[in-house]
Amino acid sequence: MLKIYSTLHRGIVPFEPRDEGKVSMYVCGPTVQSEPHVGHGRSAVAFDVIRRYLAWSGYDVTFVRNITDIEDKIIAAAAEAGESVETLAREMGERFEDAFVGLGVLSPDFEPEATKHIDEIITLTEVLIDRGLAYTRDGDVYFSVRALESYGKLSGRNPDELRSGYRIEVDESKEDPLDFAVWKSAKPGEPWWESPWGPGRPGWHIECSAMAEKYLGRGFDIHGGGSDLLFPHHENEIAQSEGASGTTFARYWLHNGMVNLGGEKMAKSTGLVVDLAPILKSHGGRALRMLYLRAHYRSPIEFSDVLLVEATEALDRLDRFRQRATPGVPDEMALDRFREVMDNDFGTPQAMSLLFDLVRDGNRLLDEGGDGSAIAGAVETIVAVLGLDDASDPAAGEPALTDAEVDALVAERNQARSERRFDDADAIRDELDDQGVSLEDGPNGTRWLRK
RNA sequence: GGCGACGUGGCCGAGUGGUUAGGCGCGGGUCUGCAAAACCCGUUACACCGGUUCGAUUCCGGUCGUCGCCUCCA
Structure with missing residues (x-):
């Protein structure tokens, strides 16, 4: 209800x-x-x-x-x-x-x-x-x-x-x-x-x-x-x-509610304004959306660079899980909890809390070698309803390196690692990092993600 | 002056009459060549003063403070 x-x-x-x-x-x-x-x-x-x-x-x-x-x-x-x-x-x-x-x-x-x-x-x-x-x-x-x-x-x-x-x-x-x-x-x-x-x-x-x-x-x-x-x-x-x-x-x-800058309402008349276009360009629409949705829609919220960075970090955590897990049929209990908080005057802060609980549960399950597909499915469903899915971010730019190029560099680095040429390996990792690609070495090989 | 909202831990930000929100950050640990990620443990608060109650951060009253609207504004 x-x-x-x-x-x-x-x-x-x-x-x-x-x-x-x-x-x-x-x-x-x-x-x-x-x-x-x-x-x-x-x-x-x-x-x-x-x-x-x-x-x-x-x-x-x-x-x-x-x-x-x-x-x-x-x-x-x-x-x-x-x-x-x-x-x-x-x-x-x-x-x-x-x-x-x-x-x-x-x-x-x-x-x-x-x-x-x-x-x-x-x-x-x-x-x-x-x-x-x-x-x-x-x-x-x-x-x-x-x-x-x-x-x-x-x-x-x-x-x-x-x-x-x-x-x-x-x-x-x-x-x-x-x-x-x-x-x-x-x-x-x-x-x-x-x-x-x-x-x-x-x-x-x-x-x-x-x-x-x-x-x-x-x-x-x-x-x-x-x-x-x-x-x-x-x-x-x-x-x-x-x-x-x-x-x-x-x-x-x-x-x-209004958006505040330094405690005061963002408004054209006072000159306290941050235009949308540059923010969308520098951080992407999803990060801003995350910032908005962390607070209830009726509350006033503060806007600042620090808060935008925090929202971006939170979004990254969510994305890492989403890239890691393969979604399946959504977990019904998770969706019920989502309905419950959203049915109460659109409680997006509680929905975010739920989302991150699912991320932790899902990561743990995956760490233990379990099947995270139901949790991942629920995460995908919720993310889509909140408009935090990738389809909602047409601004996602063209990457500097193609997937094949990244794969090649990763293979080269792993070759170096196996030969214990760690300086060479680290140099490649730094290079990829500069290109917005981060690496994660795990028991099943190296995964890479675009940031 | 009128109407309204709000004061929560290092920061952001939910919520509840008695039980861990969550995120970011920070400290420790597991893992790793190192890192990153992930996981585990820790960092545990509710402006102030009264009242109600077995018990209040949560209810009531007051004080202080912040903000919004009353003029264009998302």
């Missing part, structure tokens, strides 16, 4: 999908305004693992991850770069795509872009106006927070608390400072689309409301995103969607 933490419920609750055997998921993807960083990667990996696990558990999963490609920040960034909004959004979208692929994140079933759903957005906005939940002002459309009684139910805030003592730049055209834009009239030089309220563009939250309903329908199962989106973004999505439909928008809300 799967139990998940839902921000809306403020606790761990049993997961009951809208439709038997199916899961519909919508995850807030990037606003394509700048380079993807390690924080974006964490969110993508967190929901990728959740998705993979649900699918492995037998659910038919429909996974949607949007791209917000029109928004104030993108307009500003494009202006600064002297590019068109469209060009910048496309470029950054590609960077995100590359990074996600590098992290072994599976492609969404749908990846809708805001600018391709203007009609749906306009239709939804009209409904909000008809229902008295939104109003127009000089070509803008605002959502009237006070018109919706349930406003604040996700984030646990009420309008009165929000209002008191806040230094919001009060926009005189709004009826209430808390009201937010659903549609913004175009300023000179900005991209625009025709609408009943004049030329303009969507506000920030409306695209998710419109696209989630289009691809998943009302009352879909899981809505995910970073904890920093909880308010106001997700709160406003709910307000718009439930205000318009009068029914549940999403059943469960999941939020991943």
Whole structure:
């Protein structure tokens, strides 16, 4: 029985999908305004693992991850770069795509872009106006927070608390400072689309409301995103969607924790950012994934070079076992334990613990000459569900030495060893080490592994 | 100020009312020409102060500290 933490419920609750055997998921993807960083990667990996696990558990999963490609920040960034909004959004979208692929994140079933759903957005906005939940002002459309009684139910805030003592730049055209834009009239030089309220563009939250309903329908199962989106973004999505439909928008809300640098949140605004691309290149996507998965997805995690190295070492240990053992029919007890920890709000840290317990058990068995295939099979299964399998690392480079060349050098070294020319043997070993190949001399000969 | 999360051993990071998380590191050992790997043994902690309890790291209250959201943000 799967139990998940839902921000809306403020606790761990049993997961009951809208439709038997199916899961519909919508995850807030990037606003394509700048380079993807390690924080974006964490969110993508967190929901990728959740998705993979649900699918492995037998659910038919429909996974949607949007791209917000029109928004104030993108307009500003494009202006600064002297590019068109469209060009910048496309470029950054590609960077995100590359990074996600590098992290072994599976492609969404749908990846809708805001600018391709203007009609749906306009239709939804009209409904909000008809229902008295939104109003127009000089070509803008605002959502009237006070018109919706349930406003604040996700984030646990009420309008009165929000209002008191806040230094919001009060926009005189709004009826209430808390009201937010659903549609913004175009300023000179900005991209625009025709609408009943004049030329303009969507506000920030409306695209998710419109696209989630289009691809998943009302009352879909899981809505995910970073904890920093909880308010106001997700709160406003709910307000718009439930205000318009009068029914549940999403059943469960999941939020991943932030990535910190030196204890503080990684964020573009503070300059505390580590871009994904160089990390993927230097350490590979699997190492980063390992770093992410060692902590629970809801906890904040620290990122540093030292931690990345630690994760890499842990991954190496796992890989050494995987290269050593031949997988067979998975050990059922191990898989049951895996289900148990994952069914408890996707406990990847416990899954990692289990994985390394299996590695130790498997190694011991193999050392004793036993059959490690069942354990190895379980390890392979778990590794695949966590996305730590080799298929998830397309970035694995072409080796400098071919297998045949390595074999030849190993044979040459062993010849030297048998003649007790150990200096020569060690020289070859060093050479191979430089090429990223490590050797292990055992009773049955020498094994070699690429690092 | 409001809402929320958290303070665990050298580091990272789970978890639990009473029994070894796990990883990395470190020390010792087995094995080995040496090394590496693997295995074995050791390194054993829960911010502080009260309370509840036979017993609290785990529950309750308080103190201190850290962080997130309240403005764009994965």
